[in-house]
Amino acid sequence: MDRSAAVEVSEDENEVSQVLLCNPRGASARISLHGGQVRSWKTERGEDLLFTSSKANLNPPAAVRGGIPICFPKFGNQVSVEQHGFVRNRMWIIDENPAPLQSIDSSTGIASIDLVYKSTDADLRFWPHRFELRLRVILSVDGSLTLISRVRNVDSKPFTFAFAYHTYFSIGDIRYRWGSRSGGKEDFCDKKKGLPDVVVWNPWDQKSKTIPDFGKDEYKFMLCVDAAAIENPITLKPGEEWTGQVEFSVTSLKY
Numbered sequence: 001m002d003r004s005a006a007v008e009v010s011e012d013e014n015e016v017s018q019v020l021l022c023n024p025r026g027a028s029a030r031i032s033l034h035g036g037q038v039r040s041w042k043t044e045r046g047e048d049l050l051f052t053s054s055k056a057n058l059n060p061p062a063a064v065r066g067g068i069p070i071c072f073p074k075f076g077n078q079v080s081v082e083q084h085g086f087v088r089n090r091m092w093i094i095d096e097n098p099a100p101l102q103s104i105d106s107s108t109g110i111a112s113i114d115l116v117y118k119s120t121d122a123d124l125r126f127w128p129h130r131f132e133l134r135l136r137v138i139l140s141v142d143g144s145l146t147l148i149s150r151v152r153n154v155d156s157k158p159f160t161f162a163f164a165y166h167t168y169f170s171i172g173d174i175r176y177r178w179g180s181r182s183g184g185k186e187d188f189c190d191k192k193k194g195l196p197d198v199v200v201w202n203p204w205d206q207k208s209k210t211i212p213d214f215g216k217d218e219y220k221f222m223l224c225v226d227a228a229a230i231e232n233p234i235t236l237k238p239g240e241e242w243t244g245q246v247e248f249s250v251t252s253l254k255y
C-alpha cells in the first residue's frame, strides 16, 4: 500500500525541536533546529547513512559531531568568526511561509521541511553583515536526500562568504576502501549545484585523540565529504540571493 510522506516535529532531551521526515517506504531523515543540522538519514532498513560520534555533545550551542553541520559564513578557523562560522551553533526556526522553489506534495511521497536562520544584532559582533539563510530538506520516495540552502543579503552593503555542507558519512571500514559500506556493495553519490568545491576530511588516529567529542577508533568508520563553495567565496549585493544545493543518494556498485 502506498502511504503518504510524513513530517513530525518533536523535542529532544534538551528541549530542542527536531523534525522527522518519513517517506512512504520507511526511509527517514531527522533535522534539528539546533544548527539547522541534519542529524540522521536512514534507509528503509533503519540503517543510518550518516555518522554521529558516540561522544557527541548534544547540548547547545556547540555543533554536534556528526550529521551535516552547515558551515557559513566561513569555513575554517578565522579571526573574529567561530570555526566554520556560527550558524551551526545557533537556533533556527521552521519557515512557515517558504518561497516555492518547486511544488512539493506529500501525497507524491516526498517529505520536506523549510528552516530559516536570520542574523541577529549579536551576530554582528562576529560578522558585520545582515543575512537570511533558508534551508529546505527534501526526502524523496527513493530515499535520496536533497538540501537546498539560500543565502539572501538583507544588508545595505555587499558581503562575501564561504559555505559547506560538512557531511559526516558513516562508512564500512576506512582501512579497506574509503567510501564503501558493508564490504563494498554500496556507494554514496552526490549531485551539486552552486557548490564547486569538495572537502574530504578524516582526523585519523593522532588527531582523533585531540578531539574531545570524538571516540578513539571512530575515525575508521566515518568520512567527511563536504559539498562546498570555499576557493572562490561568493559575493552578494544587497537584495541578491545565492543557492547551494546537494542531493545524496546511495547506489549499488557493479563489481
Ligand SMILES: O=P(O)(O)OC[C@H]1O[C@H](O)[C@H](O)[C@@H](O)[C@@H]1O
Pocket (backbone or CB within 6 Å): 083, 084, 199, 200, 201, 224
Ligand atoms: O571540529 P570542527 O570544528 O567541526 O572541524 C572539523 C574539521 O573540519 C574540516 O574538515 C577542517 O579541515 C578540519 O581542520 C577540522 O578539524
